[in-house]
Every structure is written in C-alpha cells, then in structure tokens.
C-alpha cells in the first residue's frame with residue numbers, strides 16, 4: 001500500500017507542479033471501412049481513412065523506460081510503462097470523446113514478463129506490495145482496459161520487458177502496442193499502434209565489473225558501503241535487496257527519501273560526473289539508442305544540446321529531478337511551446353489534443369529513426385511526421401486555423 005500511496009503522491013506532485021492531469025499519447029491504425037459507402041466524401045478524406053467516423057491517437061508518455069532484469073541485489077526503477085490514448089469523433093468540428101466507449105491495449109506477441117525479469121520474486125521486499133506475477137504496481141497487466149480520464153485514456157505501470165514471447169534472448173526495444181476502441185456493444189470503432197519503448201540496457205556493468213565481486217550490482221553496493229558506511233551489500237547477500245530511493249528522493253517513484261541526502265538523480269550524476277560524460281553509459285544505451293527523434297537524426301542535436309550543462313547541471317541539488325527538464329519553448333517560438341509550468345508530456349495544443357498525440361514522446365519526436373514510431377502517422381495521413389493533415393480529424397477541410405495557428 002505504501003508504494004501505491006507514494007505513486008498517488010507522485011501524481012499529486014506532478015499535478016501540482018504541472019497544474020494538470022496526466023496524459024499519454026500513442027499512435028493508432030484505423031480499421032478500413034468499405035470505401036464505396038463513403039465515395040461521396042472521398043475527395044476530403046485521407047486515403048487510409050476511408051470514412052471511418054472515429055480516430056484514436058495512442059502514445060507512450062516517455063521516449064524510453066528502463067527497468068532491470070535482476071532485482072535480487074538492488075532496484076533503481078521497476079518495470080513501469082505508461083500508455084495514453086485520445087479518441088476523436090471526426091466531424092465539423094471534431095470532438096474528443098471519453099464516454100460510451102472502451103479502449104483496450106495489448107502488446108502483440110508479448111504476453112508475460114515473469115521470468116523475463118525476476119521483479120515479482122523481490123517486489124514485496126523492495127516495495128512492500130505483492131502484485132501477482134505479470135501485474136504491475138498499479139494493477140495493470142500486459143493487456144487490458146485503459147482507464148478513462150477527463151479527456152483521454154491511460155494505462156499506467158504496464159510491466160513490459162523488451163523480450164517478445166518468441167525471442168527471449170533477442171531484445172526489441174521499440175515494440176508496438178495495439179489499441180482498440182469499442183462501443184459499449186463491443187463493435188470496433190477505431191484502432192491504432194504506438195511504440196511501447198522499454199530497455200534494461202543500463203550499462204553500470206561497463207565500469208562496475210571488477211573481478212571481485214563478479215556481480216556488478218554487488219560491486220555498486222560495496223563501493224557505496226565503503227564510502228558511506230551503509231551495509232547494503234550485507235543486506236542484499238542476506239536476501240534483502242537495496243532500494244536507492246528509500247534514502248535518495250526519487251519523484252518519479254513518489255519516494256521522498258531522506259531530505260538531508262541528495263536526490264537519487266543528483267547523487268548518481270554528481271558522483272559520476274568525473275567518470276563519464278556519455279549519457280549512454282547508463283541511459284539505454286549504446287545498442288538501444290533511446291534518442292531517435294527528428295532533431296537528432298536531421299539536425300545533429302545530442303543530449304546536452306537540450307540537457308544543457310550535462311552531468312554537472314543534473315547534480316545540482318536545487319533542481320527537482322523529473323520536473324526541471326528541458327522545454328521545447330527554450331528553443332522554439334511561443335506558438336510551439338508547452339503550456340506554462342507544464343511538462344511537454346502533459347501539455348496540450350490544438351483542439352485539446354496532447355502535444356504527444358501529434359508529435360510522439362520526447363526523444364521520439366516524429367519523424368523518428370525507428371520505423372515503429374512512424375506507423376501511426378503513416379497509417380492515418382499517409383506520411384511520417386507530426387499529424388498535420390486536417391482531415392485526419394476534420395470531416396471537411398477547414399479553411400483556416402491548424403495545429404499551431
């Protein structure tokens with residue numbers, strides 16, 4: 001229960017700081033309707049739309065989520081992906097709807113996680129809660145119903161791994177999640193697909209792989225114990241893995257930590273600032289390459305172009321981790337900025353749609369290097385890039401206005 005209330009507190013914190021609820025964006029594929037029935041409208045409709053009266057946009061709120069395959073020694077982050085969707089009833093004007101419909105999510109070809117990670121063997125010791133195997137910290141599994149919110153649907157804490165059922169040793173960091181919108185009679189109204197990015201490629205082992213101990217996670221605990229007088233390695237050896245955020249505040253888990261200690265982010269970035277400036281040493285990673293957005297592929301931007309000041313700035317104890325983050329508006333004009341005081345992932349633009357519903361998540365801003373990130377846009381409007389074809393949502397072509405006007 002403790003974790004759940006922490007998670008609630010986290011949401012509350014973000015709510016207060018952001019001034020608005022959470023929303024997740026994902027890409028969607030529309031079930032083709034018979035073209036003949038809508039022949040009269042054809043000239044106004046995108047080819048792939050074929051007159052479908054509903055559109056669903058789906059997305060994962062972060063460009064990447066990392067988790068660990070082995071929680072026997074320590075936990076930085078649990079498996080925890082968040083999917084969002086917005087359903088639009090096409091029309092003049094279009095309408096964002098949440099009633100009279102359900103939205104189902106699944107990760108085709110990836111139906112279980114227990115055994116792909118040993119999280120469920122340790123979750124009670126780590127967090128004091130006991131979700132059933134394959135169920136995440138907020139009760140969601142790898143498939144199920146999304147929860148309706150004011151103007152969107154969300155499924156938080158999906159415990160997905162990067163290993164499809166038929167490829168237990170071949171990671172796929174950018175799998176597709178599938179979304180299905182149904183009316184209350186069970187008729188399919190709209191469908192889509194969006195990436196559910198996940199990776200365990202945190203390369204702590206690159207440096208903590210000393211001959212003794214051979215377990216690099218144990219090496220991390222031993223170093224900490226030597227320098228800070230903690231006894232985490234003994235506790236872990238006795239079957240009680242360490243939870244960093246018990247002592248070091250971590251807003252993303254809603255864990256307040258010990259107010260006299262640096263946050264987890266400040267501690268880890270600060271101590272390692274002299275060891276490396278390569279973010280992929282710990283963030284997934286040299287193989288995953290979580291940064292795949294249009295700015296990195298077409299304009300050469302790297303982590304520190306946006307995360308100005310790099311490791312040293314991240315170690316500043318006056319910033320709030322996960323909240324004091326870069327903003328589109330730092331570099332783009334006001335018409336392309338987030339809502340005031342609100343993170344990108346929570347901001348909304350044209351028609352009350354989340355920025356992420358048209359652009360995809362941070363680090364995956366369309367057009368992305370990864371083909372799966374572009375599936376939704378291509379299905380809906382015929383080309384990759386932000387959703388900009390008016391008739392994806394408007395039944396007839398508007399004569400003025402548009403996403404940023």
Ligand code: HEC
Pocket residue numbers: 076202203204205206207208220221223224227228271272275276281282
């Ligand atoms: C580029 C090499 C490198 C990588 C990658 C790396 N570390 Fe370290 N880490 C070090 C070195 C070197 C030390 C010892 C520094 C010292 O004792 O002053 C250290 C020390 C630590 C300590 C001990 C802190 C203390 O109080 O002394 C912790 C905890 C730690 N690392 C955690 C991690 C975690 C977690 C990761 C992966 C997310 C990681 N490290 C990745 C090089 C690295």
Ligand code: HEC
Pocket residue numbers: 074075220224228230232242243244245246247248261262266267268270271
């Ligand atoms: C039982 C409490 C406790 C736990 C659990 C804990 N730490 Fe610490 N940690 C401390 C204390 C105390 C310090 C010393 C802080 C200081 O000197 O300001 C520290 C310091 C650090 C530092 C060095 C910060 C610096 O700037 O020198 C790093 C890095 C760190 N911890 C990482 C971790 C990681 C990673 C984990 C989880 C594997 C973890 N800690 C778990 C108590 C804890």
Ligand code: HEC
Pocket residue numbers: 076077250251252264265266268269272276277278279280281282283303304307310311314320321322323324325
């Ligand atoms: C030594 C390992 C390590 C390196 C190197 C590293 N990070 Fe991190 N980073 C972490 C860990 C561990 C967390 C998760 C902390 C948590 O759960 O709050 C994190 C979290 C973050 C966060 C989210 C929390 C926050 O403070 O807002 C950002 C942003 C971030 N890192 C950016 C970067 C950038 C940019 C670089 C390269 C300049 C980098 N990191 C390099 C280990 C590292």
Ligand code: HEC
Pocket residue numbers: 061062063064279280283290291295296301302303304305306307322325326327328342343344345346362363
């Ligand atoms: C084009 C700018 C840009 C680049 C390049 C970039 N980031 Fe970010 N990053 C952001 C923004 C903006 C946010 C905050 C997103 C939000 O407000 O929801 C963010 C957030 C994060 C977070 C917090 C989790 C999340 O997704 O919100 C981490 C961790 C992070 N970045 C790491 C990195 C690393 C590592 C790199 C390089 C591999 C990188 N970033 C490159 C803009 C960028």
Ligand code: HEC
Pocket residue numbers: 294295299305306326327328329330331332344359362365366386
């Ligand atoms: C560090 C500055 C910086 C930040 C922060 C930043 N951008 Fe950019 N962005 C650029 C630059 C530079 C370009 C290259 C073209 C230009 O100047 O418009 C670009 C280009 C783009 C493009 C492509 C335009 C095209 O011509 O294809 C999009 C879309 C975009 N950014 C969206 C975003 C979003 C969304 C965010 C926030 C999540 C963001 N940017 C944050 C600097 C930034």
Ligand code: HEC
Pocket residue numbers: 328332333336337338339347348349350353354355356357358359386387388389403404
């Ligand atoms: C209805 C879809 C839609 C929504 C919602 C939306 N955008 Fe856009 N955005 C677009 C399209 C299409 C473009 C490219 C054409 C243009 O520049 O208008 C674009 C372009 C951009 C660019 C690149 C500007 C440049 O300099 O080239 C940025 C940055 C951006 N949007 C940020 C945002 C932010 C932040 C939000 C949320 C507050 C948002 N967008 C909401 C569709 C959308």
Ligand code: HEC
Pocket residue numbers: 088092093094095096350351352353358387388389390391392393394398399400401402403
């Ligand atoms: C992804 C869906 C989507 C796309 C793409 C989109 N819109 Fe919209 N638009 C909406 C929604 C939703 C509303 C909100 C309707 C309302 O409740 O007022 C809206 C409202 C409007 C309005 C004000 C209400 C009205 O219909 O008079 C105008 C004008 C408009 N859009 C023009 C455009 C233009 C021009 C484009 C293409 C350049 C465009 N939109 C692309 C979803 C979209």
